[in-house]
Amino acid sequence: MNHATLVRFRHGFGVPLADIPQLSYDEFRESLLEEVTADARVAAYFGRPVSQNNGEEIEIFAILAHDWRGELALLRTRVSGSFPSLTLECPQLHLFERELAEQFGLHPEGHPWLKPVRFHRPWLEVDDIWGRPQGEHPIPRDMEFYRVEGEEVHEVAVGPVHAGVIEPGHFRFQCHGEEVMHLEISLGYQHRGIEQMLIGGPHPAAIYQVEAAAGDTSIGHATAYSQLLESLAYSAPPPRAQTIRAIALELERLANHVGDIGALAGDVGFLPTASFCGRLRGDYLNLTAELCGSRFGRGLVRPGGVGFDLNGALLQTFSTRLKGLERDTRGAIDLCFDSPSVLARFEGTGTVSTDDAEALGLVGVAARACGLVRDSRLHHPLGSWAGGFDTPVIELDGDVFARSNIRRREVYASLELIKQLLKRLPAGEISSPLGSLAPDSLAVALCEGWRGEVVHAAITDSEGRIGRYKIVDPSFHNWSGLAMALRGQQISDFPLCNKSFNLSYCGFDL
Template sequence: MNMNNPLPVYNGEAVGINKIPIVPPGLFLDSIVQAANDGARIACLFGSPVAARTIRLYAVLVHDPSGELSILATYVTDRYPALTPDCVQAHWFEREIAEQWGVRPEGHLWLKPVRFHHSYRPEHDAWGRSPNDPILPSVMDFFRVEGEETHEVAVGPVHAGVIEPGHFRFQCHGENVMHLEISLGYQHRGIERALQGGPDKRTIHFMETLAGDSTIGHATAYCGLVESLTHTQVPARAQMIRGIAAELERVANHVGDLGALAGDVGFLPTQNYCGRIRGDVLNLTALLCGNRFGRGLLVPGGVAWDLDPDRAGEMMARLEAIEADLAVAIPLMFDAPSVLARLEGTGSLSIELARRIGMVGGPARACGLVCDVRTQLPYGAYRFATLPVSTYHTGDCFARAYVRWLEVQRSFHLTRQLIESLTDGPLTRPCGALDPDQLAVALTEGWRGEICHVAATDEDGRFLFYKVVDPSFHNWFGLALAMRNQQISDFPLCNKSFNLSYCGHDL
């Protein structure tokens, strides 16, 4: 094959790290732009040091309609011509590369830090800061609109609700938002760096707390990587239990969000019912593993807890009751004209924009993009399921809410199917040592969207690097754009309709 073309891989396949085509920077950038123009999405674009002065850049591309995955790499030193002007979806990734490795993408139009930490290569800083300069979060040049009747509103890091910290700057003309800039990094806990040299006894716990509400989503991606790097065949029963847990996680969060959206528009019945029903779903996960968030359920090689027949029966009975409650609580909201008036037409994004900026998950599907890892790059139990992709076409708050409701109903269907068809067999297979000098990619569909983990092993089979992309990393920019020409008072509603993760972004 041509060593200049991206290497096609399966979701969850490990390949020799020396098999990955390394091309000159110019060709690397052209290939990505070409692929993006043909409809591909950047799942991950990141750097990894190979020598004191050299950084290897990797790009993992997803071709959504066909479900192909491919990898390409190049070498850069301190600077390279930025990809962002020709391929907007790279813009957040290139900021991350600049911040982590002090490599400057020349011509990047928006080159600012994303997490506010010192460069991982001392003496290399994309902004020329010294290692001794303190770096304070959100201390940077914000985009500003100036004029007599414009004003700036700054919110956060500490917000009014029980929610994670982030800083938001609105450029307003009266009530109207002309531009929103989002600055994060407050939740940065240094997880990627701590994962290097692993896996060790802390690794699975880092995965479970990357984004605590997506414990199953991230843990599934991690376990998938370890299993492919150790050639472990996970028992079917374990895959199905993972699938059940993932769908419960999706339902719980979507139901919670629907309730919160109802609350944000002042529709209290659905808010109250959903607040409780979300807890009932979390309790199903606790029935399975003792923890409402699924902590301790997944282990590399399988699952730690079984869904025995008694437990399965109990789960089915409770599922039925929850479904009946939701069938009353949710339509109440979607049939209320006062709710629809607030949701419809608020925070709209077009399908073209969503594709250009590389959005994923529910917010992308709400614009009409057909993207769902479960269907397009199936893994685990989803290999045996037919799952329609839930989309809507209006790209507004209503669409983002309605897609959630569609997904909840389909998740119930799938969960029941999985419980009814649980196969016999073991729960785990032992994983041996990790193969040396390999690279593996695992994608899963968390409830927020595509979760991407990429790991490579060194000659001893330890993690050379471990890269995590939470769906929020792709979607925060979408929220910023959705706020353009909206009333500033609609921000809470727009924000909730995305409900992105701060800690998943900040890592």
């Protein structure tokens, strides 16, 4: 392997841009494919204009995660106009390349599925590669959908507005009778332009925008954002703050996993668990609110530390409430997993093979349910996770049951982790001042949110301001997993499969 072509580093530190070699596209391609063959996966892949004056040339950065080595590899190259697509050789790049096409008007030649991602105007004054009129806002789901033709083949279109109280998205099913042959998912309805708003920062408003990148993962995204700024400022938050962040992250996982198990039980008509878990989810959110006043953890995680301490009386409240909650949670969840009628609906439904999961670069719960060991707390620990987490939860079957059972086991694991973290909560400050950001540097932060790995990356300009900010929510990778899970399924199983992934629309749309 050509070591001169790439930089290897652990997250938690900034890398001066000058240290990252500029590769020709051929070298970049070769190194990237070599790394992926050697077990790396694409954590983030993004572009930025080389200079404001020269809108044509775009610099591409690839951040590859070597999970078992606990390190990241970094590659960069420059392209303009068009470049040969790598998607056929490395399918997990498919959305990242579409993103480049949509944002910068680049043409990834030979991309097998070149469609818009979020339906916004190009970020630069360039022609839209789909020929949509300049100056006008693109129309969502205005694209060619994959179609199956044939006798008795029909198409079902759902969304953007769905039947429940949920976010908008469009689903297009190609069906033969009840059987789904293909599902195509077209999103972008929640696009608020977060990455663009963060440019020129860190702005005072930024942390609130990041907390609302995916509102159910406020702690995950705010932690990644804070880690990133801390890496760029070469400062670490006090140990007490890191432990409080870790506790909050597990509380977020608990609330969402418990809620998901309830929703899954509800979808197969098993009401006792559905109602118990609906209530318990709220109890976990209320515990987060005891800590910081907000049920979603708004205001807790801040660059440099945390905004609220977990002290005296509150520690007692936490222990007491968690004890009661654990008993109720176990009681509620076990009912559903002991019920043959529930298991009959969960098992063998919506299966994703390990090979597909790996090729698509799935992360988090969806990946671990397919036997892939992917958990940032284990592989890329930072702060209080360093050496403190060693048992990721893995299932092998890749079906609805596997994804549900991952949640069940992670609920129990998180309860245990919080107990340990509360016991060894270090004394000291909860926040330290964040210095100025290093200029002309790149940093990456990974944080295992409840859905999976949340990746934030930023590049600073010569004055230490943010020149490019990239967010990769776990849902960005995993929506493709849901589409695969539906192949050969009954269309009536869509709600169940969808719940078993429970992906974020706004985290994808940004």
